[in-house]
Amino acid sequence: MWSLLDTRDPLLKTYLVGFALAVLLTLIPFALVARGALPLVPTLVVIAILGVTQATVHLHYFLHLDLSAQHRENLLTLAFTAVVIIIMIGGTIWTLFNLHYRMMI
Amino acid sequence: MLGKLTFDALPFYSPIALTGAVIEVGAGAAVLGVVTWYGKWRYLWTEWLTSLDHKRIGIMYIALALVMLLRGFSDAVMMRTQQAIAYNSPGYLPPEHFNQVFSAHGTIMIFFMAMPFLVGLINIVVPQQIGTRDVSFPFMNSVSLWLTASGAALVLVSLVIGKFSTAGWSAIAPYSELRYTPGVGVDYWIWAVLISGVGSTLTGINFVVTILKRRAPGMTLMRMPLFTWTALVTSVLMVFAFPALTVAAGLLGLDRYLGMHFFTNGHGGDMMNYANLFWIWGHPEVYIVVLPAFGVFSEVVATFSGKRLFGYKSMVYATAVIGLLSFTVWLHHFFTMGESADVNIFFGIATMCIGVPTGVKIYDWLMTMYRGRVRLEQPMYWTLGFIVTFVIGGMSGILLAIAPVDYLMHNSVFLVAHFHNMLIPGSVFGYFAGYCYWFPKAFGFKLDDRWGKRAFWAWIIGFYLAFMPLYVLGFEGMPRRMDHYATAGWQPWLIVAEVGAVVIAFGIACQIIQLVYSIRHRHELRVTSGDPWDGRTLEWMTSSPPAPYNFAVIPQVHDLDEFAWRKKHGGRGPEEVRFGNIVMPDDTGVGVILGGLAFVLGFAMVWHIWWLAALSGLGMLAVLIIRSSEDHDEHLVGADEVRLIETHAGLEAAE
C-alpha cells in the first residue's frame, strides 16, 4: 500500500497538535504587531511569553522532550544550557547598557 | 593569484626574526630529516598519525604541547632579556617585534601548550580510569587533534611568512581592528584560534558523552576518580565556553574581512563588547586549564600518601561549583572599562566566592597527606611545590577581585605575576606531575628520577625568581608589556626576573635530558606489572603500555578507588577469564587530511588567496560528507588474538 501517512501512528497526533499550537502562537504576536493593538511594552512582554511558550511546544511536540527517564539527560543538558545562556545574555546586556550610559559611546 | 602574499613576507627585514625563522625551519627540517633517515614514514603514518587510539592521540597531543612549550618559552626569554637591559635604552628588540613576542607567547602557551597538554592527559587516562576501551567518538577525537595541530602550525608559520599579531593574546578591539592593525598578524591569530577552537569544542563533546555513557558497570558517578570528575567538568566548560570565543574572534573577523562594524571605532561599533565576549570565554578557559591539573594532584596525593583522597564528596562538589561559578566572574578582567560600581561589585564578589571551593580542595589535599605514608616520588614534588606556591597566587587574585584595588593593579605586572602564579604552579606543575605519573603507563618505563627532581627545583626556584619581582614592580606602578622604561629602580628587579627565566631554562633542559636519558635507559627503568606506583584506580590495572583495547574484560566496579579495593579484598581481577571478540574502530587518515585542509584554509584566508580558501573549504566539506556516509568503520579483534595479547602481557608482568 503506497501511503504517505500512517494515520494509525499515535505520534502523528502529537505532531499535528504541536503544529496547530505553534501556528496559533505565531499568529497572535504577528497580529498584535500588525494591529498595534497594545502599547509597546505589553506587546513585547506578550511576544516574549508566547515565544518561550512556542519554543516549549517545539521541544515537547517535535523533539519529544519530557520528564521521563529516557529524556532526562537531554532535559538536564538543556536546563544547564538555559542557565548559562541567561547568565551570558543577562550579564552582557546589564554590563553593556551600563557602559553605554556611563561611557557615552 | 597569491593574494597579499609576496616575497616581502619573508623575515629578511629583521635579523632577529630571521634568526628565529631559521631556527624554527631548521628544527622542523631536522625532525623530517631524522624520520627520513630512519625510514620511519610508513611507521609514523600507520601507527601514529592515522591512529584513532585515544592513548596514541593523547601522546601526540602532549608531544605537540612540549614542542610549543619550547617555542613559547623562547618568547618568554626574549621578553625577560629585553626588559632586563632596556632601562633608558631601546634594548635589542624593536617595539613592534616585542609586541609580536608577547602576543605569540600568550597565544602559544594557552592555546597550543596548555590546551593540548591537558587534552592529551585526559585522552590517555580517562577511558582507562572509567574502565572502557575508547572514547565515544574516536574519529572526532582524531579530528580534534589535527585541528589543534593546524592552529599551532599557523602560529609557527607566522614567524616565517608574514608577522604575528601585535594585539596581545586577547586581541582586544579596537586595536585589533583593521584601522589600527591592518597587517596579517591579527588574521593569523583569528584563524589559529577559530580552527583550534573547533577542535576543543569537539573534544569537550567527546568526553562529556564518554564519561556519561561508557563507565564500567558498577562505576556510579560518585565512584569516579577525581581526575575523571575534573575531566568531566572541564569538558562541560569546553562545550559551553568555546562558542563565546568563536563569536568574539568570528565577529572580529567579519569586521576585518567584510568591513562590518561590531567593534570598530565609529559607525555604531561597540568596542567594549569585544572584551565582554572574549572574556566570557576567557574566564572559563582558565578553569579549563587548571581543573585537570587539580585532578592530577588529587590522584597523585592519594596514591603517594597511600590513602583514599580525603573528603571525596567535597572535592566533587567543589569541582562542580568551580565549573558553574566560572561563568559568573568574567567581568573582573575589565573592571576598569568604565562600568559602574554595582556592576563591578557583583562580579568582584562572585570572584571572591570562586576562591572558596579551591580552598576546600587545598585543605582536602593536605588532609589526605596527614597521617598518610607519604612517598616523595617526582609527581609529589610537583604537587607540594604547587600547594605552597599556588596559594600565593590565589591570594593575589582575591586582592585583585577588589575592584578599587584592581584600578591600581590592572594591566600592571602585578597582574602578570598573579596569573603566572596561577598558571605555572597550578597548570604547568600539574601537567608535569601527570606527565611523570602516567608516563610509565603510556610507555612501559619510568622517567628518570634524578633529572626529574633537578628539573623540579630549577622550575620552582626559577619561578620565584622570575615572578615575585613582578609583584613588587606592580606595586611600584610598572605597566605590563613594556619594551623599555626610564625608572631606574625597576631594573634590578627585572634583572632578578631574567635570572629566574634562565633558571627555568635549566629546568627545561633537565626535562629534555631526562627524556633522552630515560629512553636510553628504558630497560633499567622498565615497569612490567603495569602498576609502578601501587596505584588505586583502574588505569593501573591495564598493562603498560596497554593493549589497544585497554581491558580484555571490562571490569565490574565495586567501590571508589576500585583497584585499591581489589588489592585489599584479594585478587587482581577475575581469575577465570573467557575472552570474547572486541570491536575496535578502524584507523583513518581523514583526520590528518581535514587538519591539513584546515591549515591551508587558514593560511589562504590570512593572505587573501580566495580561490585557495574556497577550494580547501569545499574540500573539507566534501571529505566530511564522504566520511560521514561511512557505515563500516570498525573491525573485530577476535577472541584468540585477545588471548594471545593478554597471555603475552601476563608473561611480561610475571617477569
Next chain:
Amino acid sequence: MTDVTLGRISDAALERAAAEHARDEHELGFWIYLMSDAIIFALLFATYAVMVDRTAGGPPAHGLFDLAHTFMETLLLLCSSMTFGLASLSVRARNKDAVLFWLAVTFVLGAGFVGLEIAEFQGMVAAGAGPQRSGLLSSFFTLVATHGLHVSMGLAWIVVLGLQVLVRGLSAPVASRLYRLGLFWHFLDIVWIGIFSVVYLPGIY
C-alpha cells in the same frame, strides 16, 4: 561497550548491542553540539540587543523589515518542521518512499525560506542598508545570516541523506542520521522563533 565473558553471545548480538549503544551516544553527542550552537546564537542575540540603537545615522530597525515577508518566512519554516516530523514518522513506519517524499517537501519549504531571506538581504543592500552601514546592521545581518547558513547546511544534509535513503534504504545508521538531522532542523526553527520575537516583531512595531 558490552562484553562477552559470560558465555556464547553471538557476534550478531554483540554488534546489535554495540550499535544501539552507539546510537544512544550519537544522539546525546549531537544534542550537546546543539547546546554549544545555542550559546553561539545566544551571544549573537545579546550582541544584537546591545547594538539595536547603534545606527550611526543610518536606517533604524523600524522601516527595514516587512511584516508580511517575515510571516511568510516563519510559515515556511514552521511547515517544514511539520513535514520533517512526517518524514520522521515515515522512518518509524519503515516507509522509504514516504521518507523521500516528505524530505523533498521539507527541502522545498526550506529552500523557499532561504530564497526569501536572500531576497530580503539583497533589497536591504540595494537600499544602502547593508551590513557595512552600521553596528546595528552588522549584528542584524550576522545573526540572521548565521541562522540562514545553518538552514542551508541543513538543506545540503537533507540532500545527502536523501541519497543515502535512496541507495541504502532505511538502515539503522541512516535512520540514526535522519534522527540527528531532525534534531538540527527543529532546533533551527526554535532559533527562528527567537529571531522573529527579538529582531523582527519589536523592530516593526
